[in-house]
Structure formats: C-alpha cells, structure tokens
Amino acid sequence: MGIAFTPEQIAFREAIDEFAARECGTLEQRHKLTAEGTEPTNMDIMRKLGELGWTGVSIEEEYGGAGGNVVDQTIFLEGISRGMIPATGFGTTAIVQGAYQRHGTEDQKKNILGGICEGNVEAIVMSEPGSGSDVGSLQCRAEKVDGGYVINGQKTWCSNAQVSANILTIVRTDTSGSKHEGITMLGIPAGTEGMEIRPIPTLAGPHEVNDIFLTDCFVPDEALLGEEGGGWMQLMTGLNSERMILSAMYLGIAQRAFDDTLKYVKEREQFGRPIGSFQALKHRIADMATELECLRLLIYDIAQQIDEDPTRVFAKEASMAKLKSTEVAKYISLEGMQMMGGYGYALEYDMEKHVRAGLVGTIFAGTSEIQREIIGATLGL
Numbered sequence: 336m337g338i339a340f341t342p343e344q345i346a347f348r349e350a351i352d353e354f355a356a357r358e359c360g361t362l363e364q365r366h367k368l369t370a371e372g373t374e375p376t377n378m379d380i381m382r383k384l385g386e387l388g389w390t391g392v393s394i395e396e397e398y399g400g401a402g403g404n405v406v407d408q409t410i411f412l413e414g415i416s417r418g419m420i421p422a423t424g425f426g427t428t429a430i431v432q433g434a435y436q437r438h439g440t441e442d443q444k445k446n447i448l449g450g451i452c453e454g455n456v457e458a459i460v461m462s463e464p465g466s467g468s469d470v471g472s473l474q475c476r477a478e479k480v481d482g483g484y485v486i487n488g489q490k491t492w493c494s495n496a497q498v499s500a501n502i503l504t505i506v507r508t509d510t511s512g513s514k515h516e517g518i519t520m521l522g523i524p525a526g527t528e529g530m531e532i533r534p535i536p537t538l539a540g541p542h543e544v545n546d547i548f549l550t551d552c553f554v555p556d557e558a559l560l561g562e563e564g565g566g567w568m569q570l571m572t573g574l575n576s577e578r579m580i581l582s583a584m585y586l587g588i589a590q591r592a593f594d595d596t597l598k599y600v601k602e603r604e605q606f607g608r609p610i611g612s613f614q615a616l617k618h619r620i621a622d623m624a625t626e627l628e629c630l631r632l633l634i635y636d637i638a639q640q641i642d643e644d645p646t647r648v649f650a651k652e653a654s655m656a657k658l659k660s661t662e663v664a665k666y667i668s669l670e671g672m673q674m675m676g677g678y679g680y681a682l683e684y685d686m687e688k689h690v691r692a693g694l695v696g697t698i699f700a701g702t703s704e705i706q707r708e709i710i711g712a713t714l715g716l
C-alpha cells in the first residue's frame with residue numbers, strides 16, 4: 336500500500352517546496368538567513384510560516400491553528416528539512432506543542448499554542464551533565480514555595496533555547512520516591528531572572544544547543560504543566576510523538592542529501608562521462624534510493640496509523656522510525672559526500688551540512704543504541 340495523500344496534502348507539500356525555492360532556494364539566500372550557516376532558525380522566516388498558518392498546522396482551530404493531523408505535520412516537518420528552510424526550531428516547538436495539547440490548562444493552551452501559531456519557537460530540556468540516556472536520573476531541583484517554584488541546577492544540550500519564547504524544563508520536585516517519581520515539567524519564559532542561557536559550540540557552530548544555568552529562578556504556579564510529580568509519565572506519553580517529529584525532519588534531510596547527490600553525479604564529468612554512470616556509483620545510488628523509499632513508506636505509514644488511532648501507544652514503531660530515519664540520513668549524506676569528492680567537503684555546497692546533521696541525528700533524542708534497546712524490549716528481549 337502506498338502513501339494515500341489527500342489533494343490538500345499534495346497541494347500543501349507543493350506550497351512548502353515553492354516557499355523554500357522562493358525564500359531560500361539559493362546558497363546565497365540560505366547563508367544570509369542563517370548567518371553563514373551557523374543559525375539554524377531565522378525568526379523572520381518563522382513569522383512568515385506562522386502567517387501562512389503552517390506553524391499551527393496540527394493545532395486546534397480554537398487556538399488559531401489549522402486543525403490538521405499527524406500526517407499534515409509530518410509533511411510540514413519533512414518539507415522544512417528538504418527545502419533547507421531555516422526553521423529548524425520548529426522541531427522542538429512541535430514537541431512542546433504536543434506536551435501542552437496533552438497536559439496544558441486552557442490558559443496555557445491559549446498562550447503557548449497561540450504563540451506557536453504566530454511563529455514562536457519553544458524549547459524543551461531534560462538533559463543534564465550527569466543525565467543523558469538515563470533521563471530519569473535528573474537532579475535539577477525545584478522547591479515548592481508560596482505562589483510558585485524556585486529552581487536551582489544545571490540543564491544542558493537545550494536546542495533552540497536562544498530563540499525560544501519559553502523553555503519547558505524537566506525538574507525534580509521530590510526526592511523521596513523512586514527515580515521516576517517526583518519529576519515535574521515547568522515552563523520558564525525567556526528572560527526569567529535566574530535563568531542563564533550559554534551556547535555550547537558544536538560542529539554546527541555556536542547557535543545549535545545551550546547550557547541552561549538556573550540559580551534561585553522563580554516561576555509562578557501557572558508554570559506547572561500537568562501534574563506536579565507526574566512528569567515522568569507525561570514525558571513517556573510524549574516520546575512517541577517526539578520521535579515521529581524528528582523522524583519526519585530526518586526524512587527531509589535524507590531526501591535533500593539524496594537529491595543533491597543525484598544532481599551532482601549527473602552533472603559532474605570525469606574520464607569523459609558523468610560520474611553517476613560509473614557502476615561503482617550507480618549501484619550505490621540505487622541502494623540509497625531504495626533505502627529512502629523504505630524510509631518514506633515507514634514514516635508515513637506510522638503517521639497514518641497514529642491518525643487512525645491516536646490513543647494507541649506506538650513505542651516500537653516510533654523507535655523504529657527514529658532509528659531508521661537518522662541512520663538513513665547519516666548513510667546517505669556520507670555517501671553523498673564521498674561521491675562529490677572534494678566538493679562534498681567544501682562549504683560552497685550543502686553536503687557538509689547534511690553530513691553534520693546526519694552525524695548528530697543518531698545521538699540526540701535517544702541514541703540509536705537506546706532505540707534498539709526499546710525495540711528489543713518490545714520484542715520481549
């Protein structure tokens with residue numbers, strides 16, 4: 336069975352491609368919008384996407400969204416990456432959106448979901464220096480005080496914090512129970528006193544991820560998302576959606592890396608013929624195309640299944656999607672770089688960006704090893 340897109344979804348996909356071609360179709364445009372490729376999210380572009388109604392694609396109409404489903408959101412996320420639209424911040428935004436849709440109060444939904452519809456970026460941080468794959472071991476402490484919480488501790492690896500309206504911060508409010516008890520979600524607005532955001536330089540430059548230092552940082556009771564102490568279960572119910580969001584983005588990266596490779600091997604000539612006509616490359620391109628097709632079917636099949644039964648938990652499928660999409664994107668981009676020779680390594684082409692994105696995809700939001708652990712557990716191992 337193929338992917339059964341509606342005519343509206345096909346038109347949406349085309350409109351995203353047209354937006355990408357118009358706004359960031361050339362390397363020069365992309366460099367201008369991203370501070371030479373170092374700022375993955377351009378807020379003017381986010382606002383434009385908001386005005387088009389796309390950042391609210393899967394937000395309920397009552398909060399200003401388009402009321403779309405998971406397939407619609409997947410089309411948008413894939414399109415951002417495929418078009419290299421500098422709106423990478425929409426990834427964490429979509430994750431936070433899901434958390435507020437599931438657990439937010441009416442006021443929180445109006446505020447956070449309404450802001451996302453206008454193009455706001457949102458961030459979420461679980462990780463700490465001592466808590467990576469073992470998220471449940473987190474230590475950052477929030478004390479209940481009159482009228483709110485006082486937070487002390489360090490979070491790390493927070494994507495997009497530098498452009499986010501709020502940072503959904505996962506803290507510990509109680510240490511008396513097991514490690515999965517006493518975990519709480521608090522939304523901290525940008526600029527809150529006691530919260531310092533410091534960039535962590537990475538392969539992608541200075542604006543990808545951040546340390547967050549919290550020193551006597553006060554947030555009011557309204558910052559609490561869901562239940563105090565119920566954060567672990569809330570996190571778990573959101574992980575499937577988080578993995579599908581990243582999978583859609585990585586499908587787009589894999590597709591773009593493939594498209595760029597194919598274009599190059601058709602144009603570049605050596606020994607009097609296009610390099611893509613050498614069997615050594617042609618067969619590998621065929622393998623890349625096959626992997627990509629399998630990935631596309633997997634992602635959209637799971638997205639359609641979620642739309643058909645939103646209450647079902649897709650733990651195995653979502654982990655498979657995260658594992659496969661990031662591994663395929665890494666494989667295709669590295670193959671692309673090899674096939675482009677020195678030009679794949681040069682900054683004047685996009686392939687090196689695809690490689691950098693491909694390298695980190697198998698690390699964040701649960702490494703490939705952790706996804707395999709989850710898949711193995713669902714198989715009774």
Ligand SMILES: Cc1cc2nc3c(=O)[nH]c(=O)nc-3n(C[C@H](O)[C@H](O)[C@H](O)COP(=O)(O)OP(=O)(O)OC[C@H]3O[C@@H](n4cnc5c(N)ncnc54)[C@H](O)[C@@H]3O)c2cc1C
Nearest residue numbers: 459460461462467468492493494544698699700701702704
């Ligand atoms: C660019 C980037 C963006 C990020 N964005 C965010 C964000 O926005 N919010 C956020 O909260 N976090 C974010 N992270 C953190 C990310 O989720 C963690 O880096 C990731 O979960 C791995 O944790 P770690 O780096 O501490 O590695 P560790 O957990 O120390 O793992 C090190 C190695 O050991 C392996 N390993 C660990 N445990 C097991 C096990 N049980 N079985 C097999 N292998 C195991 C891992 O697979 C890995 O290969 C980001 C990270 C990066 C690099």
